[in-house]
Amino acid sequence: MQTLTPPSSYNLNKPLIRTCTRQQPNRICSVYRSDSVQFQNGIGLSRADWQSSCAILSSKVVSQEQPSSDKSADHVAAVNGHKTSIDLNLVPIDQTNNKPMTMQPQKPLTITDLSPAPMHGSQLRVAYQGVPGAYSEAAAGKAYPNCEAIPCDQFEVAFQAVELWIADRAVLPVENSLGGSIHRNYDLLLRHRLHIVGEVQLPVHHCLLALPGVRKEYLTRVISHPQALSQCELTLTKLGLNVAREAVDDTAGAAEYIAANNLRDTAAIASARAADLYGMQILADGIQDDSSNVTRFVMLAREPIIPRTDRPFKTSIVFAHDKGTSVLFKVLSAFAFRNISLTKIESRPHRNRPIRLVDDANVGTAKHFEYMFYVDFEASMAEVRAQNALAEVQEFTSFLRVLGSYPMDMTPWCPSRGDD
Ligand SMILES: O=C(O)C(=O)C[C@]1(C(=O)O)C=C[C@@H](O)C=C1
Numbered sequence: 501m502q503t504l505t506p507p508s509s510y511n512l513n514k515p516l517i518r519t520c521t522r523q524q525p526n527r528i529c530s531v532y533r534s535d536s537v538q539f540q541n542g543i544g545l546s547r548a549d550w551q552s553s554c555a556i557l558s559s560k561v562v563s564q565e566q567p568s569s570d571k572s573a574d575h576v577a578a579v580n581g582h583k584t585s586i587d588l589n590l591v592p593i594d595q596t597n598n599k600p601m602t603m604q605p606q607k608p609l610t611i612t613d614l615s616p617a618p619m620h621g622s623q624l625r626v627a628y629q630g631v632p633g634a635y636s637e638a639a640a641g642k643a644y645p646n647c648e649a650i651p652c653d654q655f656e657v658a659f660q661a662v663e664l665w666i667a668d669r670a671v672l673p674v675e676n677s678l679g680g681s682i683h684r685n686y687d688l689l690l691r692h693r694l695h696i697v698g699e700v701q702l703p704v705h706h707c708l709l710a711l712p713g714v715r716k717e718y719l720t721r722v723i724s725h726p727q728a729l730s731q732c733e734l735t736l737t738k739l740g741l742n743v744a745r746e747a748v749d750d751t752a753g754a755a756e757y758i759a760a761n762n763l764r765d766t767a768a769i770a771s772a773r774a775a776d777l778y779g780m781q782i783l784a785d786g787i788q789d790d791s792s793n794v795t796r797f798v799m800l801a802r803e804p805i806i807p808r809t810d811r812p813f814k815t816s817i818v819f820a821h822d823k824g825t826s827v828l829f830k831v832l833s834a835f836a837f838r839n840i841s842l843t844k845i846e847s848r849p850h851r852n853r854p855i856r857l858v859d860d861a862n863v864g865t866a867k868h869f870e871y872m873f874y875v876d877f878e879a880s881m882a883e884v885r886a887q888n889a890l891a892e893v894q895e896f897t898s899f900l901r902v903l904g905s906y907p908m909d910m911t912p913w914c915p916s917r918g919d920d
Contacts (some may be wrong), residue, residue, distance in 0.1 A: 521588035527686050544646055551647040557565055576682050577865050621850060625650055626799075627658040627667035633752030634772030635704055639797040640671040643700045654749070655684055659692045662802060670694065670800040675844070676704070677794045677858065679727040685798075686848050686874055691819070694800040696904025697815050703914065706732055706788045708739070710767045716783060719743055723754045724769035727795075735787040741767075755780050798904075807905040808883075813880030813910055816903040827896045828873065834892035835877055838885040844876040872904075 530831075622649040626637035633650050640649040650667050652658040672688075675681045685822040706728055710719065720738060722729070728751045736745075748754045750916040754768035759778040767783060768774070775782050798816075809811060821827045835842055850870035859864040879886040881902065894900050 516523060518695075529863040535591070552890065581600045586691050588642050618778055623632045624648070624669060625667040627652050628651075628662040629658050629672070630750030631752045632776045633755065633771055634750045635702060635771060635795060636671055636673060636750070637752075637796065638771070638773070639673070639702045639795070640669075641764075643671055643698060643797070643799050644669065655688055659688055659694060659800070660798060662694055663692065668801065669697070669884055670798065671700070673727070673795050673797050675796050675846075676727055676731060677792060678788065678790055679730045681846050682727065683848060686846055689800075689874075690848075694802060695804040696906050697795060697800045697801045697805045698799040698906045699814065699909050700799070701909045701911070702796050704728075704731065704750075704788060704793045704795050705771070705786055706769050706793075707772050707775060707782045708732075708736075708767050708787050709758070709770050709775050709778075710783050711758060711762065711764055712779070712781045714764050714781070714783075716764055716765075717740065719767050721746055722766040722767050722769060723748050723757070725749065725751045725754070728769040731789060731793055732787045734789045735784075739784060739787070758853070767907050796909075800904075800908075804904055805906060807880040808907075809882050812874055812878065812908040812910060813882075813905055814878055814908045815881055815886060815905040816874065816876045816895070818872055818874045818899075818901050818903060819897040820870070822856075822900040823895045830896045831873075831893050833873075834889045834896075835875075838889050840885060841878045842875055843878055844874070846874040847871040848874070872899075878908070 518715050523609065613723065625651045626640040626644055626647045628634065628640050629652050632649075632653075637649050637651070640647055647669075650661060652661060655672060658667070658670040658672060662670045672685045673682050674685050709724070716739065719741060722741060723746040724732075726747040729745050729747060748757065751770035752774040755770040755774040755778045757763075758766050758768050759780060768780070769787065770780075772782060772785075774780070785881070807815075819831065821831075832842070832845075848871060848891045850872050853870050856868045856870050860866070879889075879891075881887065881890075882905075886905075890900070890902070
């Protein structure tokens with residue numbers, strides 16, 4: 501089979517073909533470029549070639565996928581998207597030395613599978629949602645210093661960029677200490693087949709930005725990413741800014757939009773770096789409602805990493821059960837009995853079966869909402885206690901998928917000033 505070598509680099513200053521309506525240069529809106537691209541062997545491809553290559557790759561990705569991970573949630577247990585009736589044995593134990601082998605090998609290992617994950621991120625192409633100056637770009641830099649950060653129009657596009665080999669990793673926000681979970685990304689994690697291979701926690705330091713010369717009194721609206729607006733709500737009110745709030749795709753995009761349209765009545769909530777990049781002045785600095793404002797990002801890759809036990813690891817799973825919340829206590833006790841701490845639990849609507857009806861001839865019909873449960877726990881899938889816990893979880897659930905087992909972000913705590 502002919503292997504398509506992914507493009508070695510992109511010049512992000514060149515406009516990209518876009519399918520979106522808003523004019524936002526320098527980011528991926530679709531999965532192809534307007535100009536010809538250079539592949540590693542130096543052969544230039546026309547736009548049509550590149551589009552058809554992407555289409556071929558795309559159809560392969562789609563055909564390899566199960567119809568939908570949450571579709572398989574009925575009746576048959578599923579692990580990592582594969583329906584199974586056999587016991588969960590995510591990490592086989594080598595009988596000769598009683599040590600865990602690798603996690604769920606689905607194809608023969610090659611030498612590249614065994615090489616350690618790059619530590620410095622150099623030459624890694626990392627997709628993020630937003631434009632330069634967005635916090636997601638800073639998270640990509642923290643996760644993979646010296647990487648090539650690739651701006652994407654939407655979260656969905658960042659997933660596709662990795663699936664189609666345009667990027668090696670995607671970095672996505674999943675939760676913020678003030679604003680809470682970014683639900684869209686939980687849903688996308690389930691819809692796509694990428695693996696969580698790491699996490700970074702980024703202190704987020706927001707500024708109020710306006711065009712040079714603009715004063716607070718001139719403002720009639722503040723625009724930003726909905727998370728940023730919610731993280732600064734109280735402070736905006738304290739600043740006397742009882743003006744309209746408007747949600748846009750990302751913080752830096754808000755600054756770019758104001759600058760591009762010369763809007764003198766509008767301010768953006770964004771990073772100091774966005775102010776530099778788009779020629780804005782900082783009207784107020786550190787406007788998040790709490791100085792310990794941290795966003796947690798996860799890094800996604802096409803392949804999982806091999807879990808280890810020589811440093812703290814976290815594992816993320818998602819599960820569902822035909823009887824919904826009634827089994828939740830039993831599932832969580834599988835972790836409690838093994839002294840495994842949970843760091844996060846999130847529920848999302850079960851898209852394929854949102855309502856469960858329970859009929860009682862005497863009293864009528866109870867309508868229960870159905871959920872997918874996302875749990876992060878502090879253990880590596882290379883640990884026997886984690887494997888046993890998941891084997892037990894599988895007994896109580898009709899659908900179970902391991903989203904990834906990855907090193908925890910253990911960087912020292914410094915909430916006062918963000919990496920922006
Ligand atoms: O808009 C950005 O700058 C982003 O990177 C997105 C995002 C988010 O989705 O939560 C990331 C970090 C901050 O919490 C605010 C916004």
